[in-house]
Amino acid sequence: MTPGRLLGRLLLRSGEGRPLQRVRPWLLMLDQFLYSSADQTRSAPHVRGFTSVQGLLNDFVIATIPCWLIGLWSLGHQSNMVVAELNLATLPGWRGEMIGALGIGHDPGNIAACFFLGLSYFLPVFLVALLAGWTWEAIFSTVRRRPLSEGLLAFAWLFALVMPAGVGLYQVGLGVSFGFVVGGAIYGGSGRYLVNPALLGFTFLLFAYPDEAFGPANWIPVPGAETIPALKVAADGGIAALQSAGFSWWDLFLGVRPGPLGAVSVLGCLLGAVYLMMKDSASWRIMLGALMGLWFGLMLFNGFESETNALAAAPWGWHLVLGGFAFGVIFFATDPVVAAMTLPGRWAFGILVGVLTITIRLASPSNIQAVLLAVLLASLFSPVIDFAVIELNIRRRRRRLMVRSP
DSSP states (O other), rough: HHHHHHHHHHHOSSSGGGGGGHHHHHHHHHHHHHOOOOOOOOOSSSOOOOHEEEEEEEHHOEEEEHHHHHHHHHHHHHHHHHHHTTTOOOOOOOHHHHHHHTTTTOOOOOHHHHHHHHHHHHHHHHHHHHHHHHHHHHHHHHHHOOOOTTTTHHHHHHHHHHTTOOOOOHHHHHHHHHHHHTTTTTGGGTTTTTTTTHHHHHHHHHHHHHHHHHSSSTTOOOOOOOOOOOOHHHHHHHHHHHHHHHHHHHHHHHHSSSSTTTTSSSHHHHHHHHHHHTOOOSSSHHHHHHHHHHHHHHHHHHHHOSOOOGGGGOOHHHHHHHHHHHHIIIIIIITTTSSOOOOHHHHHHHHHHHHHHHHHHEEEEEETTTHHHHHHHHHHHHHHHHHHHHHHHHHHHHHHHHHHOO
């Protein structure tokens, strides 16, 4: 028995522990993340394996750690640079008071100070997302008399990674509530949803609060600072304008730019992709197919110069580092629930994600996360893709058997 479950039982049996029973669901959720299930299949037929649903979701959380660490530093570094440029003594509010009390300061060259400031922006968003998701999960699990969902922590974590640093906490709660209830809970929870709940929650906020949640003041949330994302700069003036604004290809690749905390670094995403492929938790066919789809879609538009959208003539390599393409493909498109399951279907699904990404990106340059909308739309077609692959395979085998029959 795991420590959390043992403590939970002691709290239930002990009369003195009655007031502490409220923490028991949190202990069980911690057990689900740290330990595998104790349930065993004892009757045939069954499959023996070491991978559980919780273990698979844990792999995605662990794989995002490089993105998260680089994003924390990048957000803190850029915020501290703005504080220095505006000659501010410190940030207003509780963050500035805490930084002053601890004597950390706002030195952009101090890695620890940058990490601490980035963490002070990330933690409130993540904790509110986790609390909102846990509230709805507790309600649905109580009504249905089922254990807590395994995907709660992973959904809250991924949702927080694609949010701007200055997003309102009430907006975070609304987005998680919509995504968790409409996207997952009403379908039965983890493993049964049609689209990724974190992705649906992000899309809800994108359409419900486009300016309030994703406005220029939210990417580097320092009073008096307004930041235009690199993708919007490139859409307005092309790669020349992007370079004039101080963004090089390597800056975008490493993550020295404003954007969602988890999606700014392509390097961190690639490290996470290597981990997922080593653990066999994500399909490399979907990742490669998305690259092929992005290249193919861009070739279709590359010959058409546009006065309103210079991205149509941008080289293919720049589109890989603009926006959150790498993060969306590696951590959302490879979701084993929403993606295609057949091997040919995974190629088709990945290509569809890439083509939709470049189409949405060129049609609406102000949308910095076109890849997330592309994954959301492609998820709706994944059952059709698998159905078509299976039907074609059945017809091919029927024709082969008919030829062989006397």
